[in-house]
Amino acid sequence: MGDRYRLTWSTDVSPIPFNALFAVRTVLRDRSGAPIPDGSVVVDASMPQHGHGMPTRPIARPGVCSPKLEPGAAASSTLDCTHPDGVYVSEGMKFHMAGEWVLHFVVSGPLGPDTADAHYTL
Numbered sequence: 001m002g003d004r005y006r007l008t009w010s011t012d013v014s015p016i017p018f019n020a021l022f023a024v025r026t027v028l029r030d031r032s033g034a035p036i037p038d039g040s041v042v043v044d045a046s047m048p049q050h051g052h053g054m055p056t057r058p059i060a061r062p063g064v065c066s067p068k069l070e071p072g073a074a075a076s077s078t079l080d081c082t083h084p085d086g087v088y089v090s091e092g093m094k095f096h097m098a099g100e101w102v103l104h105f106v107v108s109g110p111l112g113p114d115t116a117d118a119h120y121t122l
């Protein structure tokens, strides 16, 4: 991670299961520790020693959404989504091989874009 954000992550199943779906929960904060609810976190993973990724494509949950109503306009189809407490969840992760994995986090938010990698050995 660059120096724009603080990122912590955990999984819904621990340790990460072999060849089974799991979700990653990321908490995004600024450097002072305040949660950032209005960013985005995209998670992917790969095995650097094998040159391949996961067999699945994870999906980032939109967070908590409500219709965005603009003054004077009819109901809009636009949704206004937020991530209370800076919590972002990506579902559909799967590590189908034992070995070294790297989780890739691509962050955007009010402080600009950033990325982070985290190593995990299954």
Ligand SMILES: [Cu+2]
Pocket: 047, 050, 052, 097, 099
């Ligand atoms: Cu592999």
